[in-house]
Amino acid sequence: ILNVEQSPQSLHVQEGDSTNFTCSFPSSNFYALHWYRWETAKSPEALFVMTLNGDEKKKGRISATLNTKEGYSYLYIKGSQPEDSATYLCASGGATNKLIFGTGTLLAVQP
Amino acid sequence: ETGVTQTPRHLVMGMTNKKSLKCEQHLGHNAMYWYKQSAKKPLELMFVYNFKEQTENNSVPSRFSPECPNSSHLFLHLHTLQPEDSALYLCASSRSGTMEQYFGPGTRLTVT
Numbered sequence: 066i067l068n069v070e071q072s073p074q075s076l077h078v079q080e081g082d083s084t085n086f087t088c089s090f091p092s093s094n095f096y097a098l099h100w101y102r103w104e105t106a107k108s109p110e111a112l113f114v115m116t117l118n119g120d121e122k123k124k125g126r127i128s129a130t131l132n133t134k135e136g137y138s139y140l141y142i143k144g145s146q147p148e149d150s151a152t153y154l155c156a157s158g159g160a161t162n163k164l165i166f167g168t169g170t171l172l173a174v175q176p
Numbered sequence: 177e178t179g180v181t182q183t184p185r186h187l188v189m190g191m192t193n194k195k196s197l198k199c200e201q202h203l204g205h206n207a208m209y210w211y212k213q214s215a216k217k218p219l220e221l222m223f224v225y226n227f228k229e230q231t232e233n234n235s236v237p238s239r240f241s242p243e244c245p246n247s248s249h250l251f252l253h254l255h256t257l258q259p260e261d262s263a264l265y266l267c268a269s270s271r272s273g274t275m276e277q278y279f280g281p282g283t284r285l286t287v288t
Contacts, residue, residue, distance in 0.1 A: 069218070097275045108178045109266070109279040154219070158275050162207055163232060166219040 069157050071167035078145050079175050085141045086170040088155035092136030099164060100129055100140055101154040109154060112140075145174045179203040182267050182280035189257065190288055197252040197283045199267030208250040209277065210242060211266040219266065225250065226272050257287045 070089045078084050090098060097116045103109040113122045118133040126143045142149055152171045156164040180201045189195050201208065210222040224232035225244040239261075241253040250267055264284050268277040 099275070099277075101279075106281065108180065108281045110178065111276050111278070114275050156219075161232070162209075162224060162226075162270060162272070162275070162277075163221055164219075164277065165221075168216065168218045 069155060069165050069167040071153075071155055071170050073170060074168065075171040075173070077173045077175065080146060082145050082174075083141065083143045084145055084172065085139050086153060086172075088138045088140070088167055090136050090138070090155070090157040090165075092133060094159070095133045095136070095157070096160055097158040098131055098133075098138050099156040099158055100138070101156070103152045103154055103169070104150075112153075114158075142172070145172070147174045147176050150174045178278045178280065180267060180269055180278050180280035182265075182283050184283060185281065186284045186286075188286045188288060189254065191257060191259070193257075194253070194255045196254065197265055197267075197285075199250040199252075199269075199280055201248055201250075201267075201269040201278070201280075203269060203278060205269035205271050205278070206247045207270045207272045208244060208247070209268040209270075210250065210252055211268065211279075213264040213266065213282075215263075222252075254285075257285075259287050262286045 100112040101109040113129045115131040120131045128141045131138045152169040154169045156166040158164045183198045208225045211219045222236045223242045243251040264282045266282045267280040270277045
C-alpha cells in the first residue's frame with residue numbers, strides 16, 4: 066500500500082447500530098496514525114493518535130485499534146447516534162509533522 | 177471550537193483578482209499548516225511553517241504564496257488563480273515535535 070485508503074466510502078446505519086470502518090496505510094517507516102471526526106461546516110476534530118502496534122484507544126462509544134505490521138486500523142462506534150453522523154478521516158503521520166490523509170468514510174446515522 | 181479560526185469562510189474570486197486567506201490560532205502552537213481539499217480527494221498538505229520558517233512546500237504553484245508573520249498567524253495570498261483551484265482550504269496548527277494537529281473550519285474558495 067502506497068497511500069492511505071479508507072473503506073467504505075460511505076455508510077448508512079440505523080440509530081443504535083454498531084459500526085466499524087477501516088484505514089489502511091503503508092506499514093514501512095510507520096510513525097503514527099491519526100483519526101479525525103469532521104462534521105459538515107465545522108473543523109476536523111482529533112479523535113485519536115496511535116503509535117504502538119496492538120494499541121487500542123477509546124473515547125466514549127468510539128474506539129480504535131492499530132496493527133502497524135500489516136498496516137491497518139479499525140474505528141468502531143458502539144450504539145450509533147444521529148450526532149455521530151460525520152466524515153471520519155484517518156491520516157498516517159511522520160516525524161516531520163507531515164500527515165497523509167485518506168478520503169474519509171462518510172457515516173450517516175438515521176434516527 | 178478548536179482554537180483555530182479562518183477568514184473568510186467563503187470567497188468567490190475572478191481569475192485576475194488578488195485575495196488573501198487568513199488563519200489565526202489561539203493555542204500557543206508554533207507550527208502552522210495549509211491544506212487543500214478538492215472534491216472527492218483527500219486533504220492535501222500544501223505548506224508547513226515551524227517557528228515562522230517554511231519547512232515544507234509540497235510542490236505548490238507560485239500563484240499560492242504563504243506568509244507567516246508570527247507563530248499565531250498564517251496567510252495564503254492568492255493571485256491569478258485558475259478555476260481548478262476552487263476547493264476548501266484548511267489551516268491547522270500544532271506544537272512542534274507533537275503529532276496532533278488542530279484544524280480551522282476552512283475557507284470555501286470558488287474561482288470564476
